[in-house]
Amino acid sequence: MGFLIVAACARGATAEAPEERPPNIVLIVADNLGYGDVGCYGSTLHRTPRLDRMAAEGMRLRHFYVTSGVCTPSRASIMTGCYPRRVNMHISDLGHHVLQPVSPKGLHPDEITVAELLKHADYATACIGKWHLGDQPEFLPTRQGFDFYYGIPYSDDMTQREGKPWPPLPLMRNEEVVEAPADRNTLTQRYTEEAIAWMEANRERPFFLFMPQAMPGSTREPFASEEFRGKSANGAYGDSVEELDWSAGEILDAVARLGLDEQTLVIWTSDNGAPRRNPPQGSNSPLKGWGYDTSEGAMRMPCIVRWPGHVPSGVRCDVLCTSMDFYATFANLAGAEIPDDRIIDGYDIRRILKGHPAAETPYEAFYYYDRGELKAVRSGPFKLYLSDDGEPEGLYDLVNDISEEENILADHPDVVARLDEHAAEARADLGNGDQEGANQRPAGWVEEVTAREMAASDRGD
Structure with missing residues (x-):
């Protein structure tokens, strides 16, 4: 596979032109997957032909950062375009790195999420996957700009067990728990099916699909469906990575089948790096460090961008950009108005993604x-x-x-x-x-918390 290496993503640039309609946007975010876990970023252990092809047909960012080495703060930045400390989502109510089930804390309803911006620009919006920005009703995706939600509200390892009086891991459709405990083996497969069905139903209007996958996840034995279990050269972790590759391919195939290839920007990345395991599972190579801290391995992510006719193909880009930049970039692509009554830390990186010769990092620091x-x-x-x-x-x-x-x-x-x-x-x-x-803003809080559980009638009580 040949890639063109350019420091400023210059070669193969395409001119910006008015769109007949704003582009569809698909953002896929793996959970706890490392920089070196896919073939186009150097893995020789995992088979990722669809992501490798996506990179060959698009752009591979090599200095792309998330804002935290853990899930909740990283996702807060994707939604708000801000550093986690800006919106007080850098720490849980208990002083931990991430929110736990039935927490009174969550992303403040007054924050204007990227989904809300796009919804106001007449986009259909969906979140399919792991949320982890608060499981109280006020904080759920359906209250934060998403028309539709299907997924688990927090990490796949936050299950009911001794010493953790949490509810069974809930799988939700909108604000209703439809399965508990969720069958984690089939989450990637079901998320993919739901995403394709939702895109098919919304093909006639611009759409924003946020797909935060649950895998490889936070357990020591990641989950995969029967079709992938035991098939990789890297145990359960590799099985889950290879199923994620399949999932990305299914999404891309669906976009093409719907005739939306040149109308759809697809971005694939991870929320933070692979954590240290013994024996090792994920890889952040050649970066130093592991997930859950502030090392390069924790916060510098693989990021593949594909949009035929707009993003140049076969390019490796060395310009520093971050997950905070999705906010302004998506808003401007959609013709949405970015709020001017608050600080937004991210930038519009359309020029970088489109390969303009003079494009440079917008970050002084x-x-x-x-x-x-x-x-x-x-x-x-x-x-x-x-x-x-x-x-x-x-x-x-x-x-x-x-x-x-x-x-x-x-x-x-x-x-x-x-x-x-x-x-x-x-x-x-x-x-x-x-x-x-x-210039910090408050997180959201509720006085009385409730667990996300199945209705008694659905449980058979």
């Missing part, structure tokens, strides 16, 4: 937070790591030293000083630890 703590700053090729007390402790050139093998802190005092200034700006704006930022 990008911040790595672990819960409430600022742990690192990237500017240009350089990443500055910060100690627990905020002092510079490591500097790496992520372009020329992708695996971060050489600490060049002592060699570039000017770079260290500049990035340290950016860190101070982040602390003032977004906060740090117990220090509130000047």
Whole structure:
């Protein structure tokens, strides 16, 4: 497979032209899948022919970041275009990394999600998959701009067991629990079927399909359907990855079958990197580190973008962009109005995705937070790591030293000083630890919580 490597995604650019109608947008997000887990990003262990083909027919971003090494904060940024601390979704009500079942906290209803922007622009909107931004009714996808929801409201490992008095893992259709506990083996298959059926039903109007997959997920033994179980060279983890590849292919095939190929932007990525397991399962290679922290392996993701006639094919792009950029990019593609009464941290990256020769990163600095703590700053090729007390402790050139093998802190005092200034700006704006930022917004809270459970009549009680 041949790829054209261009620092600014320049070759093969196509001119921007008015659309007859706004494009359909399909955003597929895997759960806890690493940078090196698919073939077009270097895996020789997993068979991912459909994603490899998608990359050959589109663009592969190599410096694409999510805003957290864990699920809830990362997803909050996709929905709001903001750093998790901006919307106070960087930490759970219990001080944990992610929300747990029956939490009183969730994404604030006053936040204007990307789904709400597109809905107001006359898009049909659906969320099919794992939500994890609050399971109380006020926080569910159907209250956050999505016409339709089908999926589990939090992680696949949050199941009823000793010491965890949670409800059986609920599978929901809109706001009704239709299965509990959910059959996790068939989630990828059923999400795919639901997504295709929904696209078919909405083919005559612009649509936004957000498909946050549940796999590979957070368990030590990921799930896959019978067709894929035991078929990979990497145990249950590999089985789930290869089924995700199948799923992406089914979505792309459906888009083509509906005659919507050139009208549909499809993006495939992950919410954070593969976590450390013993023995190892996922791979973030050649990046350093594992999921659940602020390493490159945790926050730098595979990201494949395909839109025939608009996104150049066979391109590897080295421009830094982030999951926060989906917000402004999708809004502008849809002709939606971006709110001007609040800070949005992401940018419109249409020029990058369309391969314009002069396209550069819009980020002067990008911040790595672990819960409430600022742990690192990237500017240009350089990443500055910060100690627990905020002092510079490591500097790496992520372009020329992708695996971060050489600490060049002592060699570039000017770079260290500049990035340290950016860190101070982040602390003032977004906060740090117990220090509130000047421009944070509240999360949502409810006084009385209820569990998402099947109705007694459906349970046979």
